[in-house]
Amino acid sequence: MYNFNEKADRMNERCRKWDRKVIEEHFGRVPEDFIPLWIADMDFKIPETIxxxxxxxxxxxxxxxxxxxxxxxxxxxxxxxxxxxxxxxxxxxxxxxxxxxxxxxxxxxxxxxxxxxxxxxxxxxxxxxxxxxxxxxxxxxxxxxxxxxxxxxxxxxxxxxxxxxxxxxxxxxxxxxxxxxxxxxxxxxxxxxxxxxxxxxxxxxxxxxxxxxxxxxxxxxxxxxxxxxxxxxxxxxxxxxxxxxxxxxxxxxxxxxxxxxxxxxxxxxxxxxxxxxxxxxxxxxxxSRQWLEAVTVYIKKNYEFFESYISERIPELQIMQMESSYLVWVNIEKTGLSSKALTEILAAQYGVLVEDGNHFVRDGEGWIRVNLGTQRENIIEAVRRIESCIRAIDPRRGYLILR
Ligand SMILES: Cc1ncc(COP(=O)(O)O)c(C=O)c1O
The missing domain is CATH 3.40.640.10 (Type I PLP-dependent aspartate aminotransferase-like (Major domain))
Structure with a gap:
């Protein structure tokens, strides 16, 4: 009944999440094919009831x-x-x-x-x-x-x-x-x-x-x-x-x-x-309650995919169970990088834009926040890139082979 896989035209919406100018002020230069999983809004069109x-x-x-x-x-x-x-x-x-x-x-x-x-x-x-x-x-x-x-x-x-x-x-x-x-x-x-x-x-x-x-x-x-x-x-x-x-x-x-x-x-x-x-x-x-129930089911599936991919393939990351909403809190301490360093590398080298845990006032070092309120194909591609990024970290020297 609802097609949440359909992409909304966010590039022409002047939204902060997808706008290159806003993104580059925040993250510096990012690749053409960036995937924004930072600011907390969703990439789905609102229901027709609205x-x-x-x-x-x-x-x-x-x-x-x-x-x-x-x-x-x-x-x-x-x-x-x-x-x-x-x-x-x-x-x-x-x-x-x-x-x-x-x-x-x-x-x-x-x-x-x-x-x-x-x-x-x-x-x-x-x-x-x-x-x-x-x-x-x-x-x-x-x-x-x-x-x-x-x-x-x-x-x-x-x-x-x-x-x-x-x-x-x-x-x-x-x-x-x-x-x-x-x-x-x-x-x-x-x-x-x-x-x-x-x-x-x-x-x-x-x-x-x-x-x-x-x-x-x-x-x-x-x-x-x-x-x-x-x-x-x-x-x-x-x-x-x-x-x-x-x-x-x-x-x-x-x-x-x-x-x-x-x-x-x-x-x-x-x-x-x-x-x-x-x-x-x-x-x-x-x-619009029916739409809300449907979008929540879609997000839960995004979460289940993201969680199982990470737990099976990226042991350096640990997810806190996402009990609500569409923002998942991910522990990155085992990568040996700071939240700032990992966030910057993910953005600059892999085009995956996530929130540095330090943006949450204090006690966020060692964490990043990832927005799963998007089309599943974005999550699939993002998590593959995150895996490549983590694989490219030299654990002894904490340094990175460029993409
Ligand atoms: C805890 C919390 N409060 C408020 C807001 C923003 O709410 P509003 O759009 O009503 O200003 C957000 C947005 O991310 C939020 O996470």
């Missing part, structure tokens, strides 16, 4: 100012109920202009001079920039690795909350870069600790729609006393490939926290939506 709505808007031909109409709230309420089993009320939902910007607004609304923000590392780096750009100090809770899976060090977390008193804990659920899906018990512990020490729990759930292994628990599924301390950030952007529309939302059950946040948005006139953004969100949430 593009038909855009088409009709284009035919109408007018793009005047719009407002947040009821279908937006209904779509969010139904999505959260059907997908994540949580009941949300209309007044708890606030439109925002992309989750990354929202991280910045949250810090602006709740942190002042001398305040601190807590996060687990490695982490999606706008968490760090959201704080640092407002001159707010970051506290890091390094994730522990047990049996090749990330865990939160709760003892340290409690000490940090108690002694350092961060105003806000930015929590990524599921986690980017690893895809780790946190259990209900883990979320309960995080929420309980934040409540106990009066730290607002900001949960970024943008990766919650594509769960490959395990069960996702929404931060809003805890008891009222705990959700009262939560700001939940979500958008259809990752799952439906709508990132360029810059439309997202926050759900804030506590009226006082909500009022403070909305006041900050209003001060910056973040009130009315982008015409296409609101349409896209409604069409995605109301009518």
């Amino acid at each position: 593009s038909n709505v855009f088409q009709k808007a284009v035919e109408r031909g007018v793009f005047g100012y719009t407002y947040v109409y009821d279908e937006f709230y209904d779509a969010v309420i139904h999505w959260q109920r059907d997908m994540h089993h949580v009941e949300v009320e209309k007044e708890q939902i606030t439109l925002t202009y992309g989750t990354v910007s929202t991280l910045h607004y949250v810090i602006q609304a709740f942190c002042g001079e001398g305040d601190k923000v807590l996060m687990n590392t490695p982490i999606y780096n706008p968490f760090y920039h959201g704080a640092i750009k407002q001159r707010i100090k970051c506290l890091y809770n390094t994730l522990s690795i047990v049996n090749n899976r990330y865990y939160i060090d709760f003892q340290r977390l409690e000490t940090q909350l108690k002694e350092e008193k961060p105003k806000v804990y930015l929590f990524c659920s599921p986690h980017n870069p690893s895809g780790r899906v946190w259990s209900k018990q883990e979320l309960l512990t995080v929420s309980t600790l934040c409540k106990k020490y009066h730290t607002i729990l900001v949960v970024d759930e943008v990766h919650a729609e594509q769960i490959l292994f395990g069960d996702f628990t929404s931060a809003l599924s805890m008891e009222k006393d705990l959700t009262d301390n939560v700001i939940l950030l979500a958008s259809p952007n990752k799952a439906f490939n709508l990132g360029g529309l810059k439309t997202s939302y926050a759900i804030i059950p506590n009226p006082e926290i909500r009022k403070k946040f909305k006041t900050l948005l209003e001060r910056n006139s973040i009130t009315s939506p982008n015409t296409f953004g609101i349409m896209g969100l409604i069409a995605a949430y109301a009518n």
Whole structure:
């Protein structure tokens, strides 16, 4: 029914992931036949359930100012109920202009001079920039690795909350870069600790729609006393490939926290939506679940291929199980190269563009992140090139025979 093997015309889209100018600013010169597996968007066309709505808007031909109409709230309420089993009320939902910007607004609304923000590392780096750009100090809770899976060090977390008193804990659920899906018990512990020490729990759930292994628990599924301390950030952007529309939302059950946040948005006139953004969100949430299920199956097959190829043929690499989304976290320590060196060689010599683990704030050395949200043929070719690259490393001298 859907053909995810079909290539979308990304070369003419001016997207950052495929644009040579952007790529060369980031990676330096790369071969003509590069394969970009870095920035987190997918190479699949959006479903017709969304593009038909855009088409009709284009035919109408007018793009005047719009407002947040009821279908937006209904779509969010139904999505959260059907997908994540949580009941949300209309007044708890606030439109925002992309989750990354929202991280910045949250810090602006709740942190002042001398305040601190807590996060687990490695982490999606706008968490760090959201704080640092407002001159707010970051506290890091390094994730522990047990049996090749990330865990939160709760003892340290409690000490940090108690002694350092961060105003806000930015929590990524599921986690980017690893895809780790946190259990209900883990979320309960995080929420309980934040409540106990009066730290607002900001949960970024943008990766919650594509769960490959395990069960996702929404931060809003805890008891009222705990959700009262939560700001939940979500958008259809990752799952439906709508990132360029810059439309997202926050759900804030506590009226006082909500009022403070909305006041900050209003001060910056973040009130009315982008015409296409609101349409896209409604069409995605109301009518595109079948497509999402199908694309998730396709991605899971990409992952299974990638995982089995690497475990059978490239013992120098070790994959952390990709429990959600389409971003796989790969340990490269056995290659003897740093993440930076391997990323640069893969880009310059083999045209395979991946993220250096060091781009995830800290604790990412020894890792790379690979985006599997693309046509299978790209994954097959990329993994062959990665194998050639690893084979060309001289283990004694850590140097490389050129391609
Ligand atoms: C954890 C996380 N939050 C937010 C975003 C971006 O969300 P948005 O497109 O809504 O700004 C990403 C994109 O990769 C992400 O990984």
